[in-house]
Amino acid sequence: MGSSHTKSKQRQHDFNAERDAKKLHKACKGLGTDEQVIIEILSYRSSDQRQQIKQKYKTLYHKELEEVLKGDLSGNFEKAALTLLDQPWEYDAKQLRKAMKGVGTDEALLIEILCTRTNQQIVAIKEAYQKIFDRDLESDVKSDTSGSLRKILLSVLKANRDQGVEINETLAQNDAKDLYEAGEGRWGTDELAFNDVLATRNYGQLRATFEAYKNLTGKDIDDAIKSETSGDLKKAYLTIVNCAQDCQGYFAGCLYNSMKGLGTDEETLIRILVTRSEIDLQSIKEKFHQMYNKSLVETIESDTSGDFKKLLVALLH
Secondary structure: OOOOOOHHHHHHHHOOHHHHHHHHHHHHOOOOOOHHHHHHHHHOOOHHHHHHHHHHHHHHHOOOHHHHHHHHOOHHHHHHHHHHHOOHHHHHHHHHHHHHOOOOOOHHHHHHHHOOOOHHHHHHHHHHHHHHHOOOHHHHHHHHOOHHHHHHHHHHHOOOOOOOOOOOHHHHHHHHHHHHHHHHHOOOOOOHHHHHHHHHOOHHHHHHHHHHHHHHHOOOHHHHHHHHOOHHHHHHHHHHHHHHHHHHHHHHHHHHHHHOOOOOOHHHHHHHHHHHOOOOHHHHHHHHHHHHOOOHHHHHHHHOOHHHHHHHHHHOO
16 A cells, blocks of 8 residues: 555545445435535545545436535535545646636636646646536637746646656756756746756756756756746746645645635635645645644634534545
8 A cells, every 4th residue: 555545545445435425315315414424425535436426326316416515515615525526637627727717817726737737637637628628728728828828838738747757967957057048148038948947857857957056056946037037937937846846845835825814715725635635635734834833734723614624624634
C-alpha cells in the first residue's frame, strides 16, 4: 500500500457500495435529512468508491444521487457534497468551463487549475471537458484569454512537462541564462523562453534552474518575475514557480488566503480540499501548520459552520 494512501482510504476493506447507497437513500427519505450519514459516507470513501455508490444508487432507485442530494441539501454543504460526487478531473473541467462561460473570464481560476496539474491530470481534464461540454478546452482557453497569459496557458495545456526526475545541471545553467536574457535583458519581447522552460521542465529541474538563476543574477526568480511582469501573467508564472518549489506550500497559501480577513472564499476551500484529498492533503495540512503556526482544522472550524464545517473537517482526518 505504501504511505501514499492517506488515512481516509483505510476503510476500503469493508467497503460495500450497496450498503452505502441504501444508507444514503434512507438518510434522504421522508421528513428531514440525516446529514451526519451523508457526511460520514462521502468523506470516508475514496473518489472511486463514490463513483460505485452513485452507480449502485441509480440501479437501486432509478434516480441520480446528485439530483437527490440537490433536492435535500443547500448552500455550501450542498456544493461540497456534489463536488465529492465528481471525479477530480470532471470537477476541474466544470470549474474551467464556469471560469470562461458568460461575460468575463475568471483568469485566477484558470491559472490555479492549469498551472498546478500534472500531465496526466491535464489530459484527463481535457477529455472530461470534451465529454461533458462537447467543446475543446484548448480552443475555449484560446478564445477567452489573450496575449502573454494565453501563451503560457496554451503551453501548459500541451501537457509536455518532462516526466523524469533527473536533473541536468548544464541545462539548468543554460535555462537560467535564457530566462535572464529573456527577462531583465529585453522583457516584453520574449516570454517564449519562460513559457518553454516553465511548461516543459520537471519540477526538480526547475528548482535547479532557479538556483542557477540566483547564482547568475544574485536575484530570486520570484523577485525577477514580480519586477518584470504584472497582472495575470505574473500570477501564472509565480504559480508554476511556487508549485515547482513547494506545491503543498502553494496550496496551503491558497487555503490561508481564502480564510484571511473578513468573509471566507468557500469555493476555494471546497476546490482545494476535494481535489487534493487523494493527492497530498495531509502534507498540505502539515505545511499549513508550519507556515502559519496554526492548525488548518482549527482555522476551518473557526471560519465555517454547520454541516459544511463538519464535512470539511471530516475530509481532513
